[in-house]
Amino acid sequence: MTDEPVPVTATPRPVSLYNPANVLTAARIVLVPVFVVFVIVSDMAESGWRIAACLTFCVASATDFADGWIARRYQLVTSFGKVADPIADKALTGSALILLSAYDRLSWWVTGVILLREWGVTALRFWVIRYGIIPASRGGKLKTALQIAAIAGFLWPVPAPFDLVSIALMVAALIVTVVTGVDYVLQALRLRRRA
Secondary structure, eight states, X not given: OOOOOOOOOOOOOOOOSSSHHHHHHHHHHHHHHHHHXXXXXXXXXXXXXXXXXXXXXXXXHHHHHHHHHHHHHTTOOOHHHHHHHHHHHHHHHHHHHHHHHHTTSSOHHHHHHHHHHHHHHHHHHHHTTTTOOOOOOHXXXXXXXXXXXXXXXXXXXXXXXXXXXXXXXXXXXXXXHHHHHHHHHHHHHHHHHHO
């Protein structure tokens, strides 16, 4: 019999559902209907309400960057966060794009392409979840930043010709959205083949 110490297996630290990352995600979900109401009340014509809608959208978008960073930095990843975070993102961006198209500020086909890519990538991630995880790429993060900037530009009452900046940002966002969507499809197919 030896006196060697018995190795102790570390048990994962339990993470409370009520942590800062999840609170930010929940706040983003709550801000979506507030944002929608502000846009509808503004009728995309009244400057004050458009500014309120834009600021609400920007604050909600900022929580998207913050909650993920906090969850990873302080090991506060939860099942709720994994499910609620992408739902909150799609709800915020999707409602903004649909409203912009409904008020003739953005072509419906642009909204359709972006939403098809967003929901398609989410479906792809579930399709390959047994074989591995498709991480968010730099291109995906650039896509998100461009979409947020473009949507904010359309919401804010920017006078002509400066409103052309929003259009340029949306064109760039659309291109990056499609390119990264194709890249995610290729990654998913590679994961399935390796499995």
